[in-house]
Amino acid sequence: MNLLLLSALLASTVMVVHGHDDHDHDMQMPLDYVKYPYQAAYYPGDNDVTANAIFSGITTFAKLPWVQCLGKDKTDLFDIAFIGAPFDTGTSYRPGARFGPAGIRAGSRRLTLYGGYNVPLAVNPFLSGLKVVDCGDIPVTPYDNKFAIKQIEDGHKELLHRSTFSPLGNDSLTGKPLVPISADGKNHPRVITLGGDHTVVLPLLRSIYSAYGQISVIHFDSHLDTWKPQVFGGAPSEQAAINHGTYFYWASQEGLIRNGSSIASIVFLAFLTPRRFFTSPAGENW
Template sequence: MLLKSSIALLACASCALAHGNHDQTPVSGPHKSLWYNTLPGDGGTQADSVFSGISTFGRLPYWPCLASEDEKYDIAFIGAPFDTGTSYRPGARFGPSGIRQGSRRLNLYGGYNVPMKSNPFNFWGKVIDCGDIPVTSYDNHYALQQIENGHNALLTRTPYTSASEPGISKSGKTLPRVITLGGDHTITLPLLRSINKAYGPISVIHFDSHLDTWKPKVFGGAPSHQAAINHGTYFYWASEEGLLANDSSIHAGIRTTLSGPSDYDNDGYCGFTRVEAREIDTIGIPGIIKRIRDRVGTKNPVYLSIDIDTLDPAFAPATGTPETGGWSTRELRTIIRGLEGINFVAADLVEVAPAYDTNAELTTMAAADVLYEVMTIMVKKGPLTRSVSEGEYTVSEELSKMLLEAEKMEL
């Protein structure tokens, strides 16, 4: 009997060693302990429950960044509540608040990203939620200027980490990263204008079911200059304004109908190539990842723009222009993780319109989880210093196997 007890104890000890130290520190918070038999201040602090408190992305600290420059950061979340450039369903002005609501559980168990082997909430720098850019809903020209100016004000500040080290921006400085919560996809044009001021022409990875490079006369007829700038034409204008690096951008997840084959010709003119959604059935996830990585490389600065309608409406019904035949949430998250090591200087996720969601908040949770992957790969890359960006980057073993599998499929 004693021998059996000893074996059981040894087994428990081995189990504990295998799973690490379980003496973890409880999540602290803004409240003094309210346990009845402690004096104020004697019981440590208490965090809000996952279902209580003010909603920020992933329950991150909030700071009104456009009102005060006192708080530094390495990654900032900012909302752009704009939806008057949409062609079908409005409602994405509520996207930023919806995504924050859907992100409440991201940090429930500590935030550790198991496939990426990293915790984006506990890392070398600082990440905060800066709230929303104050965007007018009455004048699109004015609103887009507000978004550009607000984004650029955050993008060009001194970061919390590596501020004195040379970076890859035009000024030679290391800059923080900004992740924007949309908003309809029109907001990407002012965001690219902001990026251009800081980095010059940039490569874009664009996840979407639509091309968004349509000529204005084809998409909407362009009865006025302002009407010509919308969520289907913003890449056309970005190309015309010289905001895109030559022939180094790519769409992924495309499956829309077209006005005709000439739309593809115009897409190429704007500097894009494509991975169609249906190609996941032939080249698989590894092939899609390899196609994207080969197009943009790992040396130059890259902007990431994600339309939630990349996902099939079964997984994300709450969007402005849904298209069937899309990817699952699991597939998109895996593809995003496969972009580890790319020089992402900023990102956006757009077209979440919570009014069309289910009671289970499927779309807003999916959007938050996708951005969790984006946040993680930014953290794993490290600060955007010149040495980090120009050095060799070793991809994870899992990603290395996927890329090798894709090469074999090509052969």
């Protein structure tokens, strides 16, 4: 009897499984259910979010399209660009941040898995309607700091002074046309720089000044980076005086930042401008 009962139970289970498979899954889903709500913005395929969307292909930031903005694609327009500044010969203790851009890009691959969707803000910045690209790296020499710093400034300035792909648009609250806040009255694209030891901040501030004039800076780091060259490094030469601990001193001397700037000693750095620029304690700029 036990054997017959077990057989009957197994048979009924099989019937239930087969009966379940006969139904259309889509017909049983809630009306507001979306199978893949946060699609990867730049991954072509069958609209399925799969693992190969992360590890396949070249490594750009968040799997964004690679545009050679400083090379053959120098006439291409964009709204937001990621650019690398692989420089670390201005540091006094721990070099290696020249590999920062590559490391940041590798770490950003998983942003594509759900398209970079921000749950608290309920927004996907990659699907904002703006053209976002990865411009690769600025060519930076590891042999000549003076020339390398000029390369970073020129490369950033080249991108910053390009026309935008999209018009500025209207204010989301008032509906009125937005007005550029730049000193030259133009709508500049946003440039996000991946570094690089902290010395790269000086050439970037010089570039930003060319479009916006003086800007306010909030700086969070494990040290102030406002050393006078005579104290930090001893300044044996004009070029040695510019390093990862003195760049804010020079930015102040050159009039690049406002007096209202705030220097704190915590974790990272952010400019209060349309660009977002972050610095980690490890010397990698985001």
